[in-house]
Amino acid sequence: xxxxxxxxxxxxxEGRAANLPCxxxxxxxxxxxxxxxQIHSQGPQYIIHGLKNNETNEMASLIITEDRKSxxxxxxxxxxxxxxxxxxxxxxxxxxxxxxGTRLKVLA
Amino acid sequence: xxxxxxxxxxxxxxxxxxVTLMCHQTWSHSYMFWYRQDLGHGLRLxxxxxxxxxxDKGEVPDGYVVSRSKTENFPLTLESATRSQTSVYxxxxxxxxxxxxxxxxxxxxxxxVL
Numbered sequence: 001x002x003x004x005x006x007x008x009x010x011x012x013x014e015g016r017a018a019n020l021p022c023x024x025x026x027x028x029x030x031x032x033x034x035x036x037x038q039i040h041s042q043g044p045q046y047i048i049h050g051l052k053n054n055e056t057n058e059m060a061s062l063i064i065t066e067d068r069k070s071x072x073x074x075x076x077x078x079x080x081x082x083x084x085x086x087x088x089x090x091x092x093x094x095x096x097x098x099x100x101g102t103r104l105k106v107l108a
Numbered sequence: 109x110x111x112x113x114x115x116x117x118x119x120x121x122x123x124x125x126x127v128t129l130m131c132h133q134t135w136s137h138s139y140m141f142w143y144r145q146d147l148g149h150g151l152r153l154x155x156x157x158x159x160x161x162x163x164d165k166g167e168v169p170d171g172y173v174v175s176r177s178k179t180e181n182f183p184l185t186l187e188s189a190t191r192s193q194t195s196v197y198x199x200x201x202x203x204x205x206x207x208x209x210x211x212x213x214x215x216x217x218x219x220x221v222l
Contacts, residue, residue, distance in 0.1 A: 032209065043198050043213025094139050094158065094202065096211060097167065098151040
């Protein structure tokens with residue numbers, strides 16, 4: 001499974017869009033991109049996933065570059081409750097490996 | 109109640125003792141996973157299972173044993189606990205159908221090894 005690289009931390013103003021990048025330059029054709037977040041010490045929560053097309057759900061949007069080597073998770077209107085660690089995972093099998101993630105702090 | 113539950117939620121044990129963490133899910137999901145999360149770090153995959161009687165190693169399997177005799181249960185055993193196994197342990201199952209690709213996590217089991 002491809003390895004991912006994320007910035008360790010980011011800040012975002014409340015009400016603004018939060019754009020969280022993920023690099024997965026070694027991704028292969030059958031591997032999906034998944035995003036999860038972990039609030040405090042709770043179990044991680046699924047956000048969204050995609051293969052090559054951009055995806056949107058009620059929580060976020062996922063933008064995957066055409067070469068699939070990177071992606072961006074977009075939280076369109078960040079709130080204080082979005083403060084969490086966000087994990088980008090790439091997997092084509094059933095072996096989901098979490099990296100260290102990005103600690104997003106939403107500022108009032 | 110439907111969902112995934114872990115027990116115990118908190119456990120203190122001593123070095124060398126055997127400890128079993130239980131995980132139960134009510135969805136009949138085929139795939140189940142065990143992760144550990146050390147303080148201030150990300151999750152690391154210990155073991156996963158594709159179905160009853162099918163298990164496979166993750167990133168950090170040493171010191172752990174798993175079994176899966178029934179689809180709904182996936183216990184994790186530390187045969188001889190060490191202080192380095194002090195951690196929060198999360199169990200997860202993988203959604204199917206409309207939830208395909210989505211991992212559902214339990215609330216975690218906080219283990220302290222003295």
